[in-house]
Amino acid sequence: MHIVAVGGSDAGISAALRARELDPSAEVTVVVADAYPNFSICGIPYYISGEVGHWSNLAHRTHADLEDTGMRLRLDTLATGIDVDGRRLALRSSDGAETTLDYDELVIGTGALPIRPPIAGLDGLGAADGVHVLHSMGDTFALERSLERLQPSTALIVGAGYVGLEMAEGLSARGIAVTQVEMLPEVLPTVDPSLGALVHAELDRHGVTVHTGSTVTRVGRGAAGLQVDGTGPDGEPLAWDVDLVLVVVGVRPDTDLLVAAGARTGPRGAVVVDETMATGLPHVWAAGDCVVTHHRQLGVTYLPLGTTAHKQGRVAGENALGGRTRFTGSLGTQVVKVFDLVAARTGLREHEAVAAGFAPVSSTATPDDHKAYYPGAQPITIRITGDRDTGVLLGAQLVGPRGTETAKRVDTYATALFHGMTVDGFSELDLSYTPPLGSPWDATQMATQAWVREHLLPAQVLSPR
Amino acid sequence: MHIVAVGGSDAGISAALRARELDPSAEVTVVVADAYPNFSICGIPYYISGEVGHWSNLAHRTHADLEDTGMRLRLDTLATGIDVDGRRLALRSSDGAETTLDYDELVIGTGALPIRPPIAGLDGLGAADGVHVLHSMGDTFALERSLERLQPSTALIVGAGYVGLEMAEGLSARGIAVTQVEMLPEVLPTVDPSLGALVHAELDRHGVTVHTGSTVTRVGRGAAGLQVDGTGPDGEPLAWDVDLVLVVVGVRPDTDLLVAAGARTGPRGAVVVDETMATGLPHVWAAGDCVVTHHRQLGVTYLPLGTTAHKQGRVAGENALGGRTRFTGSLGTQVVKVFDLVAARTGLREHEAVAAGFAPVSSTATPDDHKAYYPGAQPITIRITGDRDTGVLLGAQLVGPRGTETAKRVDTYATALFHGMTVDGFSELDLSYTPPLGSPWDATQMATQAWVREHLLPAQVLSPR
Structure with a gap:
C-alpha cells in the first residue's frame, strides 16, 4: 500500500501522519511544492512581528520529526498532473526534471492561494x-x-x-x-x-x-x-x-490539479468532496483549503481554516488506508488576538442563520470573566444567537481582553453547538467556578440566560407545563 | 401563591430569584439565619488574604438588589420547625421571639456545616x-x-x-x-x-x-x-x-430542620430529593448542600458545590411555582487556584469509575497551552480517564499555570461529558485556534489523542471496518 499526499501543509501532513499512525507498514510519501513542510502558516504574523526567534521555529514538526514517523518527503516538487486510471502522479522538481510517482491512494491537499483584488496597478x-x-x-x-x-x-x-x-x-x-x-x-x-x-x-x-x-x-x-x-x-x-x-483579503482554493483530473467544484470553486473526503475520482481523496467544507449547520460551504484542514486530512489519511471515518463537520470556530483583545466566534450569525432557514434572534451581554470582588475582573462582550422557534443555540461571538479565557470559553459554546443544545439548556452544563477565574453561573451561561430572558421568558419557559 | 425559601445562600436565593423571574406576581420570602444573604462563601479566602477590599463586596447582590427583585428578606431569623400538614414554618428571630410564617410552597436550602474532626482538645x-x-x-x-x-x-x-x-x-x-x-x-x-x-x-x-x-x-x-x-x-x-x-476538612449537610419534619436521608446523611428537588414531603422542596446530589455518572451521591446549589435552587424555585423542570445532574466540575497554579477536574477518576461499574484506564499528557513558537507557552498536565470497553470519556483532570486557560478548558471536557462523548470523538470538536492562545488540535484534544494512542490504537480504530 503506497499512499501519496500532495501538499506539505495541514491537510497533506495530517493525512500522512494518520496513515502512518494507524498502519506503520503503509508506505507514505508527501509531495511538497516548497522546502517547508508542516509549517504553521498561522504563525507568520508572529514571525514578522519579531516574536518568533527564527523562521524555522514556525515548523509544527521538523523535517527529522516527520521522517521519524516513517513518511517520505519529496520537497521542492510540484505535482503537475494526475493519471487517475493509471494511479500515477506527474511531478516536476525545482530543477525542471519531470518524473512520475505511482500510488495506490492519493490525498490532495494543495490548499489555497491569496486573492489578488481588482486594484489598478x-x-x-x-x-x-x-x-x-x-x-x-x-x-x-x-x-x-x-x-x-x-x-x-x-x-x-x-x-x-x-x-x-x-x-x-x-x-x-x-x-x-x-x-x-x-x-x-x-x-x-x-x-x-x-x-x-x-x-x-x-x-x-x-x-x-x-x-x-x-x-x-x-x-x-x-x-x-x-x-x-x-x-x-x-x-x-x-x-x-x-x-x-x-x-491580505482572503484566499481561494488551489484546485488546478484536481480540476484537470476531472474533479467537480462547488462553493467558491472549491473541489467537491463528501464527508469521507472522497472526490468521486477513484482512489483520489482531498482535504483542506482546496475542498468544500461540510458545516454542521450550513451544509456544504467553503470555510478554509487550519483546524478544519487538520481534521479533514486526518479523515482522508484514515480512509485512504481503508478506514470508514467521516469528517463530522465544521462550526466555523475561530479566534484572533488583536493587541490586548481576543475576538472569537462559533456557529452562525443572524444573516447566515436566516440563509440556512432558521429564525434567529440575538442578545448581547457583558458579564465579567470572574467575580468582581476578586481583583482584575473584566467584562467579556458575548453575543448569543438562537432560534426563536426552537430555542436552539445557533452561534456565539465573544470579544474580551487577553487574560479572560475568551479563547477557550468559545470552545464551550462550540461543544454545545456540536450537540445541538438549546440556549436555555446551556445553563444545565456543569462548568467550573472559582472566584479568581469564573462565576457560579459562568460568563458563558450569564450570556445565554440573558438571551432567554430577552426572547423566551416567561411565557415559553413555563407555558407547556 | 406564597413561596418561602429557607436559607440565604446559593440555593435559597437562587430559588427565590427564579420564582420572581418567572412570575412577578408570586409572593416570595427568604428566611435567612444571619444578616448576610447571597454572600459568596467561596470568596472568603480572598477576603482573608486582603484581596477583597471590604467584606460587603463578597455579596453576589446587595440587600437592595435582592429586594428590587420583589422578594422579601427575613434576616437574623432561624427556621425552627416545619408544620408540613399546616404549611406553616416556625421561626425564631435573634431576640428570641417565636413566630410562624404560612407558605404555599417551601424551599429548604439550609446548606452545610463545617466538619469538626476528632482532634483531642x-x-x-x-x-x-x-x-x-x-x-x-x-x-x-x-x-x-x-x-x-x-x-x-x-x-x-x-x-x-x-x-x-x-x-x-x-x-x-x-x-x-x-x-x-x-x-x-x-x-x-x-x-x-x-x-x-x-x-x-x-x-x-x-x-x-x-x-x-x-x-x-x-x-x-x-x-x-x-x-x-x-x-x-x-x-x-x-x-x-x-x-x-x-x-477546614470539609462539610456535612445541615438537615435537622428537614429530618425533624420527616424527610429521608441518603448518602453522607444528606436529605433525599428527586431530580425535581422534591423531598417527598408535600409542598416541600430542598436544594443545595443539605441534599443529595444527582450525578450524571454516579447516580445519587453527595457532592456539595456552589455551582450545583445554584442550579438545584433554580430548579426548586421553578417547580415550587408549578414548573416541571429537572436538575440534569452534576459532573463534579471543580477548579481551584493555588498561588500561580490552577487545578481542575470534571467527571470521574479511576476509583470512582470502577465503583460505578466502568472499566477505566487513564493517560497523562503535557501539551502546551499554545504554540511553542509564540512567547509564553507553558505545559498543562492533563489526565484523561476513559472506559476501555466503550471508549467513552469518563473524566479529565488538569493542572496548569495561571494564564493557560485551564479553568475554561475543563469546561470543554465537562460539556463533552454532559453529552456522553467518546474519548476518540472528542477530536471531532471544532475548537478555536490562534497561535498565541491554542493549537490546531487544542491541548484538550492532544490529551484525548494521547489516551487513544495508548489504549485504543491501532486495532480498535480500524478493526470494525
Whole structure:
C-alpha cells in the first residue's frame, strides 16, 4: 500500500501522519511544492512581528520529526498532473526534471492561494516594489527581505480580516505606522459590527489608522515609495503615500490539479468532496483549503481554516488506508488576538442563520470573566444567537481582553453547538467556578440566560407545563 | 401563591430569584439565619488574604438588589420547625421571639456545616483561643478578629482540600508562615496524587510547610499560643507551636430542620430529593448542600458545590411555582487556584469509575497551552480517564499555570461529558485556534489523542471496518 499526499501543509501532513499512525507498514510519501513542510502558516504574523526567534521555529514538526514517523518527503516538487486510471502522479522538481510517482491512494491537499483584488496597478507590482501578499513561507521571506531593505516607516494593509489584523499588530510591533483599509463597514467582518467596533477601538488605541467602508482603487510607484488611491465610505477620494503595501483579503482554493483530473467544484470553486473526503475520482481523496467544507449547520460551504484542514486530512489519511471515518463537520470556530483583545466566534450569525432557514434572534451581554470582588475582573462582550422557534443555540461571538479565557470559553459554546443544545439548556452544563477565574453561573451561561430572558421568558419557559 | 425559601445562600436565593423571574406576581420570602444573604462563601479566602477590599463586596447582590427583585428578606431569623400538614414554618428571630410564617410552597436550602474532626482538645477551644473553622460570614468575622488581635506569625491549617489550599495562600499573603497538615497521601485529594503533587510543589515553592499522610491528634493552649500534636506518615510523632489553628476538612449537610419534619436521608446523611428537588414531603422542596446530589455518572451521591446549589435552587424555585423542570445532574466540575497554579477536574477518576461499574484506564499528557513558537507557552498536565470497553470519556483532570486557560478548558471536557462523548470523538470538536492562545488540535484534544494512542490504537480504530 503506497499512499501519496500532495501538499506539505495541514491537510497533506495530517493525512500522512494518520496513515502512518494507524498502519506503520503503509508506505507514505508527501509531495511538497516548497522546502517547508508542516509549517504553521498561522504563525507568520508572529514571525514578522519579531516574536518568533527564527523562521524555522514556525515548523509544527521538523523535517527529522516527520521522517521519524516513517513518511517520505519529496520537497521542492510540484505535482503537475494526475493519471487517475493509471494511479500515477506527474511531478516536476525545482530543477525542471519531470518524473512520475505511482500510488495506490492519493490525498490532495494543495490548499489555497491569496486573492489578488481588482486594484489598478497591482498586477504590475511585486515584492521588489514593496507590494506583498502573505500566504506561504516564500511570501514571508519576500516580505522579510522588503522590511530589511526598505526599513519602511509606513505601511498600508488592504483587508482587516484575521490576517490583516494580526499583521497590523505585527508591523506596529516593528515600529511601522500602519494604515488599514477595509471594504466592509467594520473591521473583522466575521463578527457582527457591534463586536468588530470593539476591535476597531483596540486598533485605534494602538495607533493603527483604520478606514472602514473604504476601497483601495489603485497602487503605483510614487516619488518616494508607493502611492495608493482609494475611495472612502461616502465616495470621497482617499490617498496615501506609504513605504509598503500588504494585500491580505482572503484566499481561494488551489484546485488546478484536481480540476484537470476531472474533479467537480462547488462553493467558491472549491473541489467537491463528501464527508469521507472522497472526490468521486477513484482512489483520489482531498482535504483542506482546496475542498468544500461540510458545516454542521450550513451544509456544504467553503470555510478554509487550519483546524478544519487538520481534521479533514486526518479523515482522508484514515480512509485512504481503508478506514470508514467521516469528517463530522465544521462550526466555523475561530479566534484572533488583536493587541490586548481576543475576538472569537462559533456557529452562525443572524444573516447566515436566516440563509440556512432558521429564525434567529440575538442578545448581547457583558458579564465579567470572574467575580468582581476578586481583583482584575473584566467584562467579556458575548453575543448569543438562537432560534426563536426552537430555542436552539445557533452561534456565539465573544470579544474580551487577553487574560479572560475568551479563547477557550468559545470552545464551550462550540461543544454545545456540536450537540445541538438549546440556549436555555446551556445553563444545565456543569462548568467550573472559582472566584479568581469564573462565576457560579459562568460568563458563558450569564450570556445565554440573558438571551432567554430577552426572547423566551416567561411565557415559553413555563407555558407547556 | 406564597413561596418561602429557607436559607440565604446559593440555593435559597437562587430559588427565590427564579420564582420572581418567572412570575412577578408570586409572593416570595427568604428566611435567612444571619444578616448576610447571597454572600459568596467561596470568596472568603480572598477576603482573608486582603484581596477583597471590604467584606460587603463578597455579596453576589446587595440587600437592595435582592429586594428590587420583589422578594422579601427575613434576616437574623432561624427556621425552627416545619408544620408540613399546616404549611406553616416556625421561626425564631435573634431576640428570641417565636413566630410562624404560612407558605404555599417551601424551599429548604439550609446548606452545610463545617466538619469538626476528632482532634483531642478541639471541642474545648474556639475563636477566643485562635482556633477556627471557616464556613459562614460569622466564622469569617471571627477569624478576622483573631488575625487583628493575635497578629499571628504562624498558623496551622488542618486539611488541604480546596478551602485549605486557598487559605494557605490567603494566610501566606498576610505574611503568616503556614503549616498544612493533610491526612491523605497528597494535597488536593480530589485529583489523582500525580497531579496533587504539582500543587504540593507549588505550596513548597511559596514557603508553605506541607505534611501529607499526617494527622493532627491534639490541640491545646501552649506557653505562647497553641500547641498541636500529630502523627506523621510512618507513625512518628509531630508537634507544632503556632499562633493560630484553622480546621477546614470539609462539610456535612445541615438537615435537622428537614429530618425533624420527616424527610429521608441518603448518602453522607444528606436529605433525599428527586431530580425535581422534591423531598417527598408535600409542598416541600430542598436544594443545595443539605441534599443529595444527582450525578450524571454516579447516580445519587453527595457532592456539595456552589455551582450545583445554584442550579438545584433554580430548579426548586421553578417547580415550587408549578414548573416541571429537572436538575440534569452534576459532573463534579471543580477548579481551584493555588498561588500561580490552577487545578481542575470534571467527571470521574479511576476509583470512582470502577465503583460505578466502568472499566477505566487513564493517560497523562503535557501539551502546551499554545504554540511553542509564540512567547509564553507553558505545559498543562492533563489526565484523561476513559472506559476501555466503550471508549467513552469518563473524566479529565488538569493542572496548569495561571494564564493557560485551564479553568475554561475543563469546561470543554465537562460539556463533552454532559453529552456522553467518546474519548476518540472528542477530536471531532471544532475548537478555536490562534497561535498565541491554542493549537490546531487544542491541548484538550492532544490529551484525548494521547489516551487513544495508548489504549485504543491501532486495532480498535480500524478493526470494525
